Amino acid sequence: MTTGYPKPALKLISAGPLRITAGFKVPTIIPSPPTHLQWLRSKKPSGKAFSVGLAYILYIFFGSIGVHKLYMGKTLWGVIYLLLGVLGWITIFAGGITLLAEDAGSAAGLGSFGIICLIILGILLLIDLLTIPRQIRKQYEKTEIEIINKLLENN
DSSP, X not given: OOOSSOOOSOSOEEETTEEEEEOSSSEEEEEOOOXXXXXXXXXXXTTTOOOHHHHHHHHHHHGGGTHHHHHTTOHHHHHHHHHHHHHHHXXXXXXXXXXXXXXXXXXXXXXXXXXXXXXXXXXXXXXXXXXXXXXHHHHHHHHHHHHHHHHHHHO
């Protein structure tokens, strides 16, 4: 049993971000809904964006205690910076007090340990001075990948 209606030439053709449908004679182009990846690239991850300027401000004022690393989401490195800074300054201070108490052997040991801690911290801070923008970009990409994975898991 046939009807008097002609069959359409094409039903649905997918061409990337556009859906092309062809009716009886005039093809129509309808934009398809954006994919999850297109939507994600058009948005910044809310609450997860990091500022290079703020990271440098934290670096300048609180770099020796690792606050800029904590801000960038690198908790372990933030704790390492904190330990190096605190141990370095405390042992230098304790070495100075011990030197005043006339015990040069202990003062030299404490002072040397403190100086070594602060030299290591200084090298790490110099590296950070040059690489903060790259570190923030990597953290942003990591956050973006986590969001993509969450979106893919929901589907």
